[in-house]
Amino acid sequence: MRKKEFARLSSGGMQTKLFGIEMLSPTILVLLIMTARPLIFTLIYSFTNYNYLKHANKAADFVLFKNYIDLFQNEYFRQAVINTIKFTILAVVLEMVLGLLVAVFIHSLKRGQKVMRTLLLLPYLLPAVTVALSWRMMLSSNYGIINQFLTSLGLPYYNWFLDTKTAFGTILVIDVWQNVPFVFLLLFASLQSVPEGQYEAARIDGADALHQFWYITIPNIKNSLALCALLRTIDTFRLFEKVNVLTGGGPAGTTSTITQFLYNYGIKSLDFGFGSAGAIVMTVLVLILSSFYIKRAMG
Template sequence: MIKTHKGFIYSMILPAAVLLTVLSLFPLFFTIRNGFTDYYLLSKKSAHFIGVKNYINIFKDAYFQRALWNTVKFTVFAVIIETFIGLVLALFVNSLHKGQSLVRTLLLLPMLVPTVTTALIWQTMFSNNNGIINQMLEFINMTPVNWLMDVKTAFKAILVIDIWQYTPLAFLLIYAELQTVPQSQYEAADIDGASYKDKLFHVILPDISTGIGMVLLLRTIDTFRLFDKINILTRGGPANSTATISQYIYQYGTKNLQIGYSAAASVIMTISVLILASAYVIKKFKTDIKSLG
């Protein structure tokens, strides 16, 4: 009876797994294939194979070069700052003897707000006319700033918004990892007369390195795909100072309907994400292999 039940489950799971795999691979194959064509959605002619022409044109495009640089720069700054602040907050909350649940809940609130809502809230706060930030500047006799329309401040403003929204995710993952550190290690360090600095660098950080690595990986992948905040707040401006690869793909794929060209840009974006995340993936793979051995 049990064997029959298991056989029924496997007969249902296997086709579903195959179907999901096919559904996942088909869009990838379709995108890669289109990247080598001149596919234009409104063209009456069928798409023609043009080799790597799209890729050559993309890398020659000054707009793409700026978008790529902005994306990489934004990813590096956002991931490092969010991970560091998340680590500090996790260590602080973990050290509290009372009120951990309340503080933890309050810190997670920004992450629960939808991205569109977050962008609109900060758009109001950054408003050049009656935004609360400029009102505070005027209160201390400083000149108001057009935060989202100034080349010098637009990129930094988007960065601040992303840090505010996703630092709680870094905090949550690192805090959860801190809960797994054995209490016996703290006690042994106390017996040896270790300072908090010694415990931090020789006990805590080595034990939560997996959690920190996961934060770096997830935030790198997610931040590199930054689009919604940019599209709502600046649309890549001013003067392409906040343009990203995702926004570049949207511009050519959805607006200009150049499917082949945008597909090539999508492939470049995917490869870039894999390169950025490869260090952690390779390290994790080697660790898992050693553990199996």
Template sequence: MEKKRTQLVDHNRVFTNVMVWPALIILLLTSLLPIIYVLITSMTDMTLITMNRGGTQWVGFKNYIDAIQDKDFMHSIWVTVKFTLLAVVSETVFGTLLALFLHGSGKPSKLLRTLFLFPMLCPPITITLIWQTMFSNSYGILNQILGVFGVAPVNWLQDINTAFYAVLWVDIWQYAPFVFLLVYVALCQMPQELHEAAALDGANSFQRLRHVTLPYLAKPMTVVILLRLIDTFRLFDKVNVLTKGGPYNSTRTITMYIYQRGYNDLDIGVTSATSILMTLLILLIAFPYIRSSFKQMVQRR
């Protein structure tokens, strides 16, 4: 009997390896090898011209040093960090408040939930083009509304005072429903016994929210915030469509900087170096969560 059990375990182990290794090999070829290639090119003076002529030379960490000393690159980091913090905080607050409101007001209709989720379900480029039309200086609906009240048209996407916040609003409008969805699902899974026990102890609605609901939402909200931090840090499509990084680089994020250095300047070496630096910044953001998750996994074992 013990021999058959051992054979069954060995068979399952072989079957698992057969199913897992092809996926690992594909992941290696599609992820790790491109990263290695980018690391190598980031230490060369490769441009599109030298790549075609075969005149690429090894420069070591020069591209990294030049990027760190580049004021435009450092400014793009500041713009990205500022945008990410404002967007994630706003989306988390709005999405959580909406989820708490709908969950506390009874079971909302499917139509209402679909309307709230509509911005998230649409492709980002579609949402961006819609808002680009609404922000138009000549025929946009926002300026038409302002005109009704006698206010002069605002050049939303070309004014240095409004362009950044216009792009920010589009991102909040699209992804606050993402926070709403995950928080609402977590609220629906929350045991009602927790609220009932708190009510029996004399806790009012605000106290139950503060000491029961919010602590219960801590873990799912941590995941939501991490996902939004990583995704917002890689923002490109909205900036590229709405402002191209302008005016005066006020909306030039890291991804926009990398794109312009690669597409306009054809500088592959510097583009690779700045891409690696951006990846390191994203890993730095995700490191605390990865570390805590790893500790929890070890403790469970």
């Protein structure tokens, strides 16, 4: 009797698993078509000299690692990699710190939380191109409101996007301004789940606000911090719109990123073999940077 009951339960469990696989299979199929297939073809193209104009009607030749060798021998690409890594580290750190501080401050408010949340989310809701164009008008050396304000104070005005000393920092400030709300929103939602009883117990024990923040708030939202840092790292590494609209990678390559380099030397010239090699290198770099956050989150 027990054997029959065990067999029936096993059969029921197997049917449940099969049902789950059947429900997931369309999604898995779409992901394979939309993600795995382009990645595989990009990897294959990276070992060829495929150019859309030259090889539209004939097959491309395999050149093995020539594209990768040319890529790393390219001075502009090396500079783009350094710029991208530096920009990603600075942007993610600033966005995480500012987003966390804003989230803690809004969470501590007794009134006006809804109004403040709405106002803070406005920059993130704007498209990146719209943000870039708006800041380009405000920072214009001819009619920009920021330069006019500096001039009224007797300070020198700057050509923010064409000066090698200010271009990189200006784009960094714009990117941080737009994406801090995303960090704030994610961490603010996480703060809602922190038990209030832990704060009450800490206050009874005499812990001040700083100790409560370090020993209660941070440990409770550490997984959200890691997830947020991972998402921002991946997104920031793909920075393109702001650079393309505001500087085009200049001046003197100080704002050039990997995506901007691939656009200039791969997509524009239709040299898909060279561009695919750059895309693979970019993917590997993102995986390396992301692995630190994944390891931290799993630990």
